[in-house]
Amino acid sequence: MFTHPGFDPVAISLGPLAIRWYGLMYLLGFAAGWYLGRRRTRQAWRGWTAVQLDDLVTWAILGVVLGGRLGYVLFYQPQIIWTDPLEIFAVWHGGMSFHGGLLGVVTACWMFARKNGKSLLEVGDFVAPLIPPGLFFGRLGNFINAELWGRVTDGPWGVVFPQAGPQPRHPSQLYEAGLEGLALFIILWVYSVKPRMQGRVGGMFLLGYGTFRFIVEFAREPDAHLGYIAFGWLTMGQILCLPMLLLGAWLVFRPGGESS
Known part of the structure; x- marks a missing residue:
């Protein structure tokens, strides 16, 4: 059992300028994606x-930030739309949804594809292996901030998060960093080293992320204001993964098509 060290949320302070760990993790994620994308070009x-690639990264950054925040509000805190609408724009208070960010990136990829004469599937196949490093750093940011902790556990690896009480909990942020970040990156990078039918690399991302996230949700504490959504055990995160799993499976296993 370990006690969370309680990191200072500010990673770097330069006079009035304060760079928070979560913002730094986003920066590292985008930098890693850009570097890996340059290798692929x-x-x-x-x-x-x-x-x-540089043009696409600009679109993707806007998609992640806007989609992630709007997705969090719509999926997890819809009441603030009418109780405190200005809070929608308060990204510094935390609250970003991966599924919303993914929809934002898909929208950005669609707009980029139209502008550059590419198909959405082709763009998705190129982008998919560049996303997991961002997920890895993002989940590390969650752990550093001691947020999105797991359920109570009696395992020796349990971590006491002071904000969550005295009981040790699963460090589910690290589980997600390892599965959705490292493991998914390795799978996609190896899978995409040779030409594949259009949509299969992107489909593998959806299938892999959906599977890993669905599994980790069993160790992650449900959002307090939502709890379990269905059957006494299904969480919002798992429900949002279901369409990803279905679409990913269809893209990976459908017959025919061009390579990308």
Whole structure:
């Protein structure tokens, strides 16, 4: 059993400028995605240029931030729309939804695809392996901030999060960093080293993330204001993973199509 060290939420302080750990993790995630994307643009068979990547990253950053915040409000805190609408824009108070961020990125990829004469599936296949590093750093940020902790456990790896009471809990943020970040990255990077039918790499991302997130939700404490949504055990996170699993399975296992 361990006690969470209670990190200072501010990672770097330069006079009046304060860089928080969570913001720094987002920055590292985008930087890692950009670097890995640059490596992929050097492979001529992918049909991507460095300029296109830079343009796409700009679109994706907007998609992640706007989609993540709006998704959190709509999926987890819809009441603030009419009780405190200005809170929607208060991203510094925390509250970002992966599923909302994913929808934001998909929208950004669709707009980029139309502008550059590519298909949405082609763009999704290129982007998919670049996302897990961001998930890895994001979940580390959750752990550093001592938020989104897990359910109570008697395992020796349990962590006491002071804000959650004296009982040790699953460090579910680290589970997600390992599965949705590291493991999913390895799977997608290896799977995409050679041409695949359009949509299969993106589908593998949806299938892999949906599976890992659905599993980890059994160790993660449900949101206090939502609890279990169905059957006494199904959480909002698991419900939002179901369409990802269905769409991912269809993209991966459907027959025919072009390679990307």
